[in-house]
Structures are given as structure tokens and as C-alpha cells.
Amino acid sequence: MRETVFIGFGSNVGDRVDFCDRAVTLLSLLPHSQVVGVSLLYETEPLHDHAQPGNNWFLNGVVQIETDVAPRSLLMVLREIERSLGRDEDNRSGPRTIDLDILFYGQLVIDEPDLAVPHPRLHQRRFVLMPLSELDPLWMHPSRHRTITQLLAEVQDRSEIRLLLPQPSTRYGSRPTCSPPPGL
Ligand code: ADP
Ligand code: MG
DSSP: OOEEEEEEEEEOSSSHHHHHHHHHHHHHTOTTEEEEEEOOOEEEOOTTOOOOSSTTSEEEEEEEEEEOSOHHHHHHHHHHHHHHTTOOGGGTTSOOSOEEEEEEETTOOEEETTEEESOTTGGGOHHHHHHHHHHOTTOEETTTTEEHHHHHHHOOOOOOEEEOSSOOSSOTTOSOSSOOOTTO
């Protein structure tokens, strides 16, 4: 059955815009699915780091899709995309080329060791709630019975988050696939 799913993405190493762009592009190619929204990109201070924005700061955003792909299959796809973009499996908590999390899968609640949906920490993370609120501020958290707007008003997270400025213009598969023929 077609469900609305929100996927959070984050990158804090290398060409972060390109990793986010490629992750969203790969998600847009997922069969039986359609990307229906992509948030702006936010720069987020890593925990315990007071350096200026730039490398080591996370770039974060959220993609909204409509999909028939079941939750566990979707998790496998996300891990495959993480792998294909070079995430280091042996050092999962280290710098990450790309991190993909299922935030919401419709109004489903899953509580298993390797898959927890809604993502168990999303309500504590402003860098997740802000892009979610762009996409659907009235979306209801199925177990906390709060909208995204309400969760954002209540969150304690005081870490610094800035809109990435300027926003890249070549995102999400919009870059040319080939050069135009000579003369055009
Ligand atoms: P985090 O994203 O919390 O910083 P990781 O990406 O290293 O940490 O955690 C990945 C593991 O979390 C995966 O192996 C996956 O099985 C598990 N996991 C549990 N729930 C989810 C979810 N909703 N989305 C993505 N991964 C999840
Ligand atoms: Mg993750």
C-alpha cells in the first residue's frame, strides 16, 4: 500500500552537498516510489564542536516520498545507498559521507532492534524537525501524538543550525546528464 515516508539525510565529510544530492537522486530512482518533496539544506553543528560552519558540520535535510516499498526493504535500500556512497561500515559513528534514516513510515510504529520507526530520536533533534516542518508542519507523530510544529516548539536541543546559503542550484538530478551537442 502506498505510504508517505520521510527520510532524513546527513553528511559531514567530503563534498557534503554532492553526497546529499546523490543520495536524493538515488532515492528518486527507487521503483514503486516517487519523491514528492525535498527540504532545504541545513548546516548543523556537530555535538561537542564549536568550530565555524564548514567541513565537519553536518549538512542535513529530509526527503518525502510516496512508496509501496515495505519498511524493511526500504531500510536495506538506504543501507545500500550509504554503502554505494562510501560510508565506512567499520566506523559507523565516525565521519559519515551519508547517513540515511527512516523518520516516519506513514503512521506505522515499529519497535525492533534493527528498525525503530518513528526514528527514536527525531523529536529531540531540531536539525530533523526543521526540515520536516518545511515539508509537512501538521504531520502527526504516531506515538507522541504531537504535530511537527508542536515537537519543534517543545524541543530542548539548542545546537546551532543555519540554512545553507546560498542553497546549491544543481540539486536532485537536475544537473545535465550530458553536454549539449556542438552548435547548440
Ligand atoms: P544513527 O543514524 O542513529 O546515528 P547509524 O546510522 O549508525 O546511527 O545506525 C544505523 C542502524 O540503525 C542501522 O543498522 C539500522 O538497522 C538501525 N536503525 C534502526 N531504526 C532505524 C531507522 N528508523 N532508520 C535507519 N536506521 C535505523
Ligand atoms: Mg542512520
